[in-house]
Amino acid sequence: MALSGIEIFKLTPRTNCKECGFPTCMAFSMKVASGAVEIGKCPHISDEAKEKLSEATAPPMKTITVGTGDAERKLGGETVLFRHEKTLVSRPLVAVQFADSMSDDIIDAKIANVQKVDYERIGEQMNAESVSVKFDGDKDKYIKLVEKVAALNKVVVLVCDDVAVATEALALVKGAKPVLVGANKDNINEMVALAKDNGAVLGLCADTVEEMYSLVETAQAADYKELILNPGTASMAKTLENTIEIRRTAITGGDRVLGYPSIVFVNDLAGGDPYLETALAATYVLKYGSIIVLSDITYAQALPFFGLRQNIFTDPQKPMRVEPKVYEFANPKEDSPVLLTVDFALTYFVVSGEIERAKAPAYLLIPDAGGYSVLTSWAAGKFGASVIANMVKESGIEQKLTVKKLVLPGKVAVLKGDLQEELPGWEIIVGPEEAMQIPKFLNEFK
Amino acid sequence: MAYKKVSKKYNGKISEVVIGTGDKATAIGGRNVLPLHTFDGEAGQAPKLGLEIVDIAPTDWIDAFNGIYGDVCNDAAAWAKLVEEKYAPDFIYLRFEGADPAGQNKSAEECAELAKKVAQNITLPLVVGGCNNAEKDAEVFKAVSEALEGKNILVLSAKEENYKAVGAASGLAYKQKVGAESAVDINLAKQINILLTQLGVNKNDIVMNVGSAAVGYGFEYVTSTMDRIILAALGQNDETLQMPIITPVAQDAWSVKESIASEADAPAWGPTEDRGIHMEISTASACIASGSDAVILRHPKSLETMKTFVQGIIG
Numbered sequence A: 001m002a003l004s005g006i007e008i009f010k011l012t013p014r015t016n017c018k019e020c021g022f023p024t025c026m027a028f029s030m031k032v033a034s035g036a037v038e039i040g041k042c043p044h045i046s047d048e049a050k051e052k053l054s055e056a057t058a059p060p061m062k063t064i065t066v067g068t069g070d071a072e073r074k075l076g077g078e079t080v081l082f083r084h085e086k087t088l089v090s091r092p093l094v095a096v097q098f099a100d101s102m103s104d105d106i107i108d109a110k111i112a113n114v115q116k117v118d119y120e121r122i123g124e125q126m127n128a129e130s131v132s133v134k135f136d137g138d139k140d141k142y143i144k145l146v147e148k149v150a151a152l153n154k155v156v157v158l159v160c161d162d163v164a165v166a167t168e169a170l171a172l173v174k175g176a177k178p179v180l181v182g183a184n185k186d187n188i189n190e191m192v193a194l195a196k197d198n199g200a201v202l203g204l205c206a207d208t209v210e211e212m213y214s215l216v217e218t219a220q221a222a223d224y225k226e227l228i229l230n231p232g233t234a235s236m237a238k239t240l241e242n243t244i245e246i247r248r249t250a251i252t253g254g255d256r257v258l259g260y261p262s263i264v265f266v267n268d269l270a271g272g273d274p275y276l277e278t279a280l281a282a283t284y285v286l287k288y289g290s291i292i293v294l295s296d297i298t299y300a301q302a303l304p305f306f307g308l309r310q311n312i313f314t315d316p317q318k319p320m321r322v323e324p325k326v327y328e329f330a331n332p333k334e335d336s337p338v339l340l341t342v343d344f345a346l347t348y349f350v351v352s353g354e355i356e357r358a359k360a361p362a363y364l365l366i367p368d369a370g371g372y373s374v375l376t377s378w379a380a381g382k383f384g385a386s387v388i389a390n391m392v393k394e395s396g397i398e399q400k401l402t403v404k405k406l407v408l409p410g411k412v413a414v415l416k417g418d419l420q421e422e423l424p425g426w427e428i429i430v431g432p433e434e435a436m437q438i439p440k441f442l443n444e445f446k
Numbered sequence B: 001m002a003y004k005k006v007s008k009k010y011n012g013k014i015s016e017v018v019i020g021t022g023d024k025a026t027a028i029g030g031r032n033v034l035p036l037h038t039f040d041g042e043a044g045q046a047p048k049l050g051l052e053i054v055d056i057a058p059t060d061w062i063d064a065f066n067g068i069y070g071d072v073c074n075d076a077a078a079w080a081k082l083v084e085e086k087y088a089p090d091f092i093y094l095r096f097e098g099a100d101p102a103g104q105n106k107s108a109e110e111c112a113e114l115a116k117k118v119a120q121n122i123t124l125p126l127v128v129g130g131c132n133n134a135e136k137d138a139e140v141f142k143a144v145s146e147a148l149e150g151k152n153i154l155v156l157s158a159k160e161e162n163y164k165a166v167g168a169a170s171g172l173a174y175k176q177k178v179g180a181e182s183a184v185d186i187n188l189a190k191q192i193n194i195l196l197t198q199l200g201v202n203k204n205d206i207v208m209n210v211g212s213a214a215v216g217y218g219f220e221y222v223t224s225t226m227d228r229i230i231l232a233a234l235g236q237n238d239e240t241l242q243m244p245i246i247t248p249v250a251q252d253a254w255s256v257k258e259s260i261a262s263e264a265d266a267p268a269w270g271p272t273e274d275r276g277i278h279m280e281i282s283t284a285s286a287c288i289a290s291g292s293d294a295v296i297l298r299h300p301k302s303l304e305t306m307k308t309f310v311q312g313i314i315g
């Protein structure tokens, strides 16, 4: 929580020497409290006082970096509980769970899935960013497995509460900023030392928030703050309660002891039911999961999960838009159709993807529709016949064409009449409602 | 330092609305805590789960539903009975797609006749939807509400364009429960509730549909709209926003490419049915986590999963 002017005043020498440009230390302190001036403007402030202040103004939740190079990701650093208050900053990662007790076939199938599910959505790459390797008792197999999945170049999460085994496993991924989940009240001191030595983020495990709190205090007392909290798998309800309590103790309560990201083992909670995993994973995207562990990843699970995650972790202040202009596909000619859509990035992404899939020459005309979806911009009056007709004229597309055919999104079929009037010489065609019907439509188009 | 619990107590409370009659009547809402925050106070009713059926055999549902329902889709009354007996949702959602003037244009009387047959065949509460043509829906809801007087159904929904007719008939004349529909905006949600209550519909007879989208397709607006509505209802004790929320997840979830593209169209993605179920479950649980007190589903597997989810997560 930020310090008040009075609290800051107590950190100054209170000599009113005016070197900071303010008449009194008090006046200066008030400005610092409001964020208008840097504390460093007073040359007489001690380093100790500066540190106290920067700690007091730091966000309630720590940002933790995991992985290195291309695999590097940031977790936590959130300042709000709801996305309408301020942007949520760190999207939760997906980790796929491996264990030494799994057969080689299962392990290989999962590795294949992790590699296969990797695709673009609105300009962002979607894939499981992390692999989690659980120690189930066979040390030799475990070590080999860690080595094998580490080669995937993802954030490695080691799930192991056996200090000796964890020591060996960590040696294999040292330098890659892995996560070691397995510190509990019985091994916390050794685990902290181990994580420190290896530059690993340490995952603390507790089934109650009280117990978690004291684990964090122990780690912090040993001067270790690279932490992630595992709220346990006692039951679906208890795990969610713990996760929520932890997050709001930090954000609402301003208590930084619990100001760390979380790792939720949705795979264990769902007991092997992939549908239930999807339900829980969606819940934790909204309710404060930072790493969400799944038992496997398929397109069926990934498509809704990553779509939801992308939605929730966008900046509410900044609509995702594309530039209004004429886009060209497969070298369109003077008789190619002109498809019409809006400048909402999601709509553009979906529609352009389908036109590409059609492999048919076409133009895509996009007016300034306020960055909204087809029906939203139409309902808001930003995607009417005159807006569209103006764009047709201003874009200069007419000069490129001998045959003028404009294809409307099916959802705004009502615009046909007005457009026909505004654009004499054009044939106005109502296209299908859903973009996925575009390839069939274009290939049958004449 | 010791751990200090940051619990949240609110003055406001979401009203509890009962639909249906007898043993199978079901209540929606009634909590004074944020969604899924059962540990904070009065948890109210667990989220309720409905299954969707249609008055005419659906033409735009993926083939897999043929395998599940087969010929029963041609007879909504038999369909409803099968759903009640085999899948046991909390309520059945009967949507009158056949009333669409741009489609089969079935008359309001025909719809009412069918609604009666359906209601006779089931004991579960009935939620009735229209064809998304405001004028026609008002006629259909009036006729259906009259035919099912005393059954305590919920009609989805009254919108700005038809709230007077729907409110007066379904809400006032035939004492049914009224859905208040708005398009993902807290102010519009508030406005339609106020309009309906000014018309004389009791606040406790209103359930809101505040708009929805499939996950990945503008869902951020849905979740933020619900967050803001619930914070206003509970935190500011805003009486005009204390109605429970019902969300027809099925229609949005089953119209995006992820759920309907054939395997031939998207070979890397795997079986269509499985994709659709995951899409529906993801959207439904995200709605519940955001504040829906009831959701409408289409696939029986989604229903089964969401039952387990609700039981487990409410604790």
Ligand code: B12
Binding pocket: A319, A339, A340, A341, A342, A344, A346, A347, A350, A351, A371, A372, A373, A374, A375, A376, A377, A378, A379, A380, A407, A408, A409, A410, A411, A431, A432, A433, A434, A435, A436, A438, B182, B183, B184, B185, B188, B211, B212, B213, B214, B217, B218, B219, B221, B222, B252
């Ligand atoms: C999110 C949302 C919003 C967001 C805006 C998000 C955005 N950037 O667009 C917000 C909250 C701001 C909003 C506002 C409004 N909204 Co709005 N909104 C939605 C919502 C939930 C999702 C829209 C979305 O993202 N769709 C996904 C994109 C990809 O869809 P799309 O652009 O249509 O593209 C698809 C097809 O059209 C097709 N396609 C696109 N281009 C082309 C081109 C060709 C050639 C072809 C063949 C196909 C094709 O491909 C895509 C996929 O198949 C919908 C309801 C819903 N579930 O759809 C309502 C909805 C669109 N909104 C609606 C309304 C009324 C409004 C408002 C007027 C009301 C208000 N809240 O004040 C305002 C208007 C804006 C303003 N400020 O004035 C109504 C429109 C009703 C109607 N039929 O006219 C809807 C349908 C909700 C409803 N049921 O009432 N909205």
Ligand code: SF4
Binding pocket: A012, A013, A014, A015, A016, A017, A018, A019, A020, A021, A022, A023, A024, A025, A026, A028, A029, A041, A042, A043, A044, A045
């Ligand atoms: S420079 Fe420092 S000590 Fe001098 S007046 Fe400003 S705050 Fe006070």
